[in-house]
Amino acid sequence: MAVAMAACSLGLHLGPDLSLRALEKPICSAPFLKTSSISDATKLCYITHKTRLPSSGITMIPRATTVTGVEDGNQGEADTIPTPVVIIDQDSDPDATVVEITFGDRLGALLDTMNALKNLGLNVVKANVFLDSSGKHNKFSITKADTGRKVEDPELLEAIRLTILNNMIQYHPESSAQLALGAAFGLLPPQQQVDVDIATHITISDDGPDRSSLLYVETADRPGLLVDLVKITTDINISVESGEFDTEGLLAKAKFHVSYKGKAIIKPLQQVLVNSLRYFLRRPTTEEASF
Numbered sequence: 001m002a003v004a005m006a007a008c009s010l011g012l013h014l015g016p017d018l019s020l021r022a023l024e025k026p027i028c029s030a031p032f033l034k035t036s037s038i039s040d041a042t043k044l045c046y047i048t049h050k051t052r053l054p055s056s057g058i059t060m061i062p063r064a065t066t067v068t069g070v071e072d073g074n075q076g077e078a079d080t081i082p083t084p085v086v087i088i089d090q091d092s093d094p095d096a097t098v099v100e101i102t103f104g105d106r107l108g109a110l111l112d113t114m115n116a117l118k119n120l121g122l123n124v125v126k127a128n129v130f131l132d133s134s135g136k137h138n139k140f141s142i143t144k145a146d147t148g149r150k151v152e153d154p155e156l157l158e159a160i161r162l163t164i165l166n167n168m169i170q171y172h173p174e175s176s177a178q179l180a181l182g183a184a185f186g187l188l189p190p191q192q193q194v195d196v197d198i199a200t201h202i203t204i205s206d207d208g209p210d211r212s213s214l215l216y217v218e219t220a221d222r223p224g225l226l227v228d229l230v231k232i233t234t235d236i237n238i239s240v241e242s243g244e245f246d247t248e249g250l251l252a253k254a255k256f257h258v259s260y261k262g263k264a265i266i267k268p269l270q271q272v273l274v275n276s277l278r279y280f281l282r283r284p285t286t287e288e289a290s291f
Contacts (some may be wrong), residue, residue, distance in 0.1 A: 023196040082106070082135060083249040084175045086164050088157060088226075090242045091257075092152070096125060096141035097151040101164060106172060113167045114140070120159060121145050154230040159249060162223060180221035180250045194220040194250045200281050204258075204270045212241055212259040213270065218282045221252040229254055231281050238265060238273060 016150055037213060078170040082104030088204040112126045127140035142160070143150055151157055162181070169176050171187045176186025183189040201218040217229060226245050233240055233256070243256035 020261075072282045081174050081178055083164075084168055084172075084178055084247070085249075086161060086168075086247040088161060088220065089243045091143060091244060093141055093150070095150060097157070097160070097211050098139065098141050099160065099164065100104060100137055100139040101168070102135055102137050103168065103175060105131075107136050107138055110138050110140075110167075112171060113164055116163050116167055117142060117160065118145075120156070120163060122151070122160070123148070155228045157245070158226040161226060161245065178249050179247075180252075184223065191248055192250070193255060196220045196282055199251060200278060202274050202277050204265065204274065206264055207257055211264060212257040213265040215243075215254070215258045215273070217252075217254040217277060217281075219252060221247055225252050226254070228280065229256075229277070232276055233258060233273065236269075236272060236276060238269070248262060 087100040087104040122142045176182035177188040224284045241257045246253040
């Protein structure tokens with residue numbers, strides 16, 4: 001289930017500690033998030049229906065795999081469907097992009113997701129599964145196959161996110177009604193709609209003296225959101241250095257470390273950024289044929 005360049009091998013084995021470990025060599029460190037020189041090869045994302053993201057330019061083409069049923073067939077229709085969560089973390093590992101997927105206890109080993117990411121020109125260099133009160137967490141570290149470095153391109157990060165969500169919808173159709181993307185790509189659209197004005201919250205706080213500021217955005221999820229948040233921020237000459245992007249059901253939550261000329265953002269510029277983001281999120285640019 002869970003961005004296309006060079007093929008890579010995926011040598012994983014399951015150890016007694018329930019961790020999946022890839023048989024790759026250590027990788028080198030890389031800067032976090034860059035917004036230039038995005039290759040055309042990173043603009044491919046596998047999704048159920050062909051569509052183009054309204055303002056990010058990512059083209060999505062169908063996967064050959066079709067849904068034949070729910071992966072874990074012992075869940076009854078009366079069961080409470082958990083909230084799907086996909087976290088893309090650029091902070092915790094300096095050498096790799098860490099992805100975590102949670103959907104109660106319904107997820108398996110996610111080998112289909114790892115293969116889909118491989119088709120996007122990525123290596124899964126480390127993977128493990130752990131359990132807690134919220135369910136089964138599938139966490140894996142990914143790098144670009146051609147460089148061995150962590151993913152930096154916003155469009156490639158968004159393609160990772162959409163690939164994972166598309167696989168979740170395919171192999172767990174019951175997740176469709178729990179995800180905002182289910183309205184466009186799933187079998188069942190969400191039963192409730194999120195009011196963007198109410199759901200949108202934007203805050204900026206200091207992240208340390210003479211360092212960066214911490215930008216937090218919570219809003220209704222939609223395709224291309226991660227790319228658009230980065231673009232709006234960099235369009236006013238604010239750098240996005242690192243962060244985390246979470247998809248939690250119908251909502252998306254972004255936490256970015258941002259700076260202006262290598263320093264924390266001053267109050268007047270903070271207000272400019274907040275106003276720009278709020279205006280865009282409440283009035284997103286869409287095309288009639290986007291979906």
